[in-house]
Amino acid sequence: MAPIKAALLGFGTVGQGVYEALKTHREQLQAVLGEEVVIEGILVKDGSKKREVDDHVLITTDFDEILNIDGLEVVFEAIVGEEPGFTYLSRALDKGCHVITANKVMFARHGRTLLDKAEALDRYVGYEATTAGGTPIIRSISQLLQVNEIYSVEAILNGTSNFILTNMREKGLPFHEVLKSAQKLGYAEADPASDIEGYDAFYKLMILSELSFGETPKWEDVERKGITEVTAEQISVFKDWGYKVKHLARIRRDRDQFISSVKPMLVDADYPLYGVEDVQNAIMVETSLAGKVTVQGAGAGKLPTASAMVEDLTYVLQPHSLRRKKNSASISEEGSTEDTNSTLVGEYVVIGSSEGFHGADEVEILKQEVKGDLVYLLIECQVSTALLLEENRDLVVYEVAGKLKKAEGRAEQKDLLLKKVINL
Known part of the structure; x- marks a missing residue:
């Protein structure tokens, strides 16, 4: 049988993880899909840099060369920023490829456009890796939406912030010291602003909102606050009172409005996400039939994120995939679990x-x-x-x-x- 031909856009941490996962799990993938998956081309910024890849793999800085690969079926996108990622994936769909992305910033802004285009072209957009690394929340919510209505989503969506707050509490250290430790361990970037100021969690929450409710609130209406002002003294007092600080992303649709925020909040031992520590992510979804469903797992990293992208690949290429064509989630007038007429x-x-x-x-x-x-x-x-x-x-x-x-x-x-x- 002819192999399934795929290409990678970007060969940084995530791109390398996808390439590695496809090679180390080649037999498992072939058993599931019936065919081998082969990376035929990789789009990079610097074509002169040496890459440890198979000799047949095309290394190029020209996206047109990627699209011109004969028989290309799947494009993995692991680059940063809204552009050129959105344009690349849009063109890949037009070419007849399925696309799988880990680009949260791009997908938060343009996800609905890509999903609509994919539906019209009978293609698939995989985006599990945009929200919580190896935590399969996109697939879980999609499955719940077969019957359930979703009332709310509450989540810890950024492993860096969770690691910092956990270690401030457990070790009694100030914010800046734990941040340096996170950077040394590779949990935080040299410029950690996206994580510690709440932007990363915000983009992920907007993706979950689109999936859960079919739309997002106006971005400017979402309260967003990072963790930079959380002090060791505050955490010490909260700990004595039985609380932990968690950087929570929350959204609830109540009739014709959204109530949403990304900010530090206090949780006690009765709260379902109380025990989620270090770089772990967790998402709690409140539904009409299943009640509260919580999914927890690694929030970031090369292999957890690659895992999400490879699982998306198996989902689209399995012969009897039951993927939904389009999210049709709606919230009825009775959808809120609180009576908003009461104080x-x-x-x-x-x-x-x-x-x-x-x-x-x-x-x-x-x-x-x-x-x-x-x-x-x-x-x-x-x-x-x-x-x-x-x-x-x-x-x-x-x-x-x-x-x-x-x-x-x-x-x-x-x-x-x-x-x-x-x-x-």
């Missing part, structure tokens, strides 16, 4: 000057601790803290995940409770 209250930890803070939200103090000139307060208040923050520009606020509940008529206590806070 919701939640728990927060606020950190500010020991003189206290002022605000119009209903507030009740549950716990407090003074550290030098700062006071740490665990409070219960209305879920919207916008006014509280507006009137207290220096206040640091951490939301406690999973602590939303219905208000119980405490509005008459508001003035008294605020006085208690102010008089600390």
Whole structure:
């Protein structure tokens, strides 16, 4: 039988991982697909650099040479940035190839365009590797969408940030020291901004939103905050109170609006993602029939990401693939698990000057601790803290995940409770 001809766009860490995985698992792939998968060409930036690949492999800087490979069936894309990745994959689909990508930035922006084009051309776009490395969340959500409606997604989507927060808590080290350690271990890039400022997790959340709900919120409406302002002292206090800081990406569609954020939050031992540590990723999906489904695994790295791309390959090329043609997920009026007509209250930890803070939200103090000139307060208040923050520009606020509940008529206590806070 003729081999399945494939090409690689990019030969950095991920591209090399795909090439290695196809060679080391050649027999397994042939057993599954009935044919051998062979990389025929690799697109690179520097054509003069020596690569450890088979002699027959075309190494080129010209994408047209890749498209002109006779009988090319699959294109793996592992380059960085929106362009030229989007253009390359769009042209590959036009040529009749299936495409598989690990490019989260490009796919967050252009994924729907590529998916629509692929459907029209009866081709396939694999994008498991764009969200959580070797964690098979794309396939899991796609399977759930056969019947279930999805209400919400909550996830730890960046292994670098999770590693930093875990080691700050376990070793009592400041942020900058753990970041240096992460860089030495290869968990963080020389320029770690995408990870530690929350952009990486944001792009991944937008991809999951498109898959789960058929659309994304306006990007500018999504609250995004990184972990650079999390301090060792804060983590120490939270640890004493039974909380961990997790950089959570969350999205819920409630009727005609999205509630979404990417930011540090506090979780206790009852929260499903409490035990996800170091470079692990995990995604919890709340569904109409299956309830809460959690998938956990390696979030990044050469082989976990390559694994996701190779599994996409087997999915599309198996003769009896049951892949969905198009996401038709919708959210009914009853899709929300909360009654938005009732006031919701939640728990927060606020950190500010020991003189206290002022605000119009209903507030009740549950716990407090003074550290030098700062006071740490665990409070219960209305879920919207916008006014509280507006009137207290220096206040640091951490939301406690999973602590939303219905208000119980405490509005008459508001003035008294605020006085208690102010008089600390």
